[in-house]
Amino acid sequence: MQFIIYILIYPILWLISILPFPIFYAFSDVVCFLVYRIIGYRKKTVRYNIALALPHLSKKEQRAVERKFYSHMCDLFLEMIKTLTLSKKAIQRHFVFTNIDLYHEYEAKNKSIVILYGHYASWEWSTSIGLQAKFRGIGIYKKIKNKYFDKLVQHIRSRYNAELVDTKNTIRVVTENQRKGLKAVYGFISDQNPKPQKALLWDNFMGYKVPIHTGGEVLARKLDMNIIYLKIEKVARGKYEATFVPLCDEVKETPEFEITKRFLREVEKQILEKPEYYFWTHKRWKYKQE
Structure with a gap:
């Protein structure tokens, strides 16, 4: 059944991916109308989170954020599909690293690198770092239950010289690479909502104390890797700029979890500046404490 669903949907996805950008975003507007106005996908959760x-x-302002978010969310989902056929030259026009020289300075330190970023703007196209990195690019992701769509997502996200590692295999792969002396850059989306019993840290996020994902910092500290924040901004429809922001000078000399807390403050600043580009469908405050 999974395979049948896959072979029925894949041709549609491919056709969407080859649409010229003006038609592509017009189609996104139609999808947004259906998702937001007709289906009301997770509207209750989005409205609750924004409030x-x-x-x-x-x-009135919260509803405006809500409407803009749904438009962005549909763009984001379709842009992932667009990656099926988007050329390497094209992706570098649409997703620009503003200070790639700083990243290369970190590579010159001859240590593997952890990049922290949140569910903000376009984390999907951030995999294009693999086109400019000397190190091996590895993104940490959660495996999809449908194995055929999981392979499709892996294919999409690895088109620009990157590869994916399931969250369950992260520690094994990272430590094994370190043991072999393989230098890599690891991308961690670190604003997820871990289960309370597994959280090593609870900290304030947008005014509420919540369990915090600390895997990126823990691995960087344990294996002496450099760690930086990737600030992604949406500057126009289909246009993003990503800026590397240092979080510390030396990981092991920084107090425990201080790096993660600095990361959270950076994400908060972006949310407050342009909240419509945060991924409000996640139940980020499910385990919040007042």
Whole structure:
């Protein structure tokens, strides 16, 4: 059944991916109308999260954020599909690293690198770092239950000289690479919502104490890797700029979890500046404490 669903849907995805950008985003508008106005996909969760995290905004302003978010979310999903056929030259026009020289300075230190970033703007196209990195690019992701779509996602996200590692295999792969002396850059989306019993840290995020994902910092500290934040901004429809932001000078000389806390403050600043580009469908505050 999984394979049948896959072979029925894949041709549609491929056709979407080859649409010229003006038609592509017009199609995204249609999808947005269906998802937001007709289906109301996770609208209750989105509305709750925005009201919770942005209480300083009026109801009218919160609804405006909501509408803009759904438009961005549909763009984001379709842009992932666009990656099926988007050339390497094209992706570098649409996703620009503003200070790639700083990243190369970190590579010159001859240590593997952990990149922390949140569910903000376009984490999907950040895999294009593999086109400019000397180190092996590895993204940490959660495996999809449908094995055929999981392979498709792996194919999409690895088109620009990157590869994916399932969260369950992260520690094994990273430590094995380190043992073999293989230098790599690891991408961790670190604003997820871990289960409370597994959380090593609880910290404030948008005004509420929540369990925090600390895997990136823990591995960087244990294996003496450099760690930086990737600040991704949406500057126009289909156009993103990514800037590397140092979080510390030496990982092992920084107090435990201080790096993760600095990362959270960076994500908060982006949310407060342009909240419509945060991924509000996640139940980020499910285990919040007042």
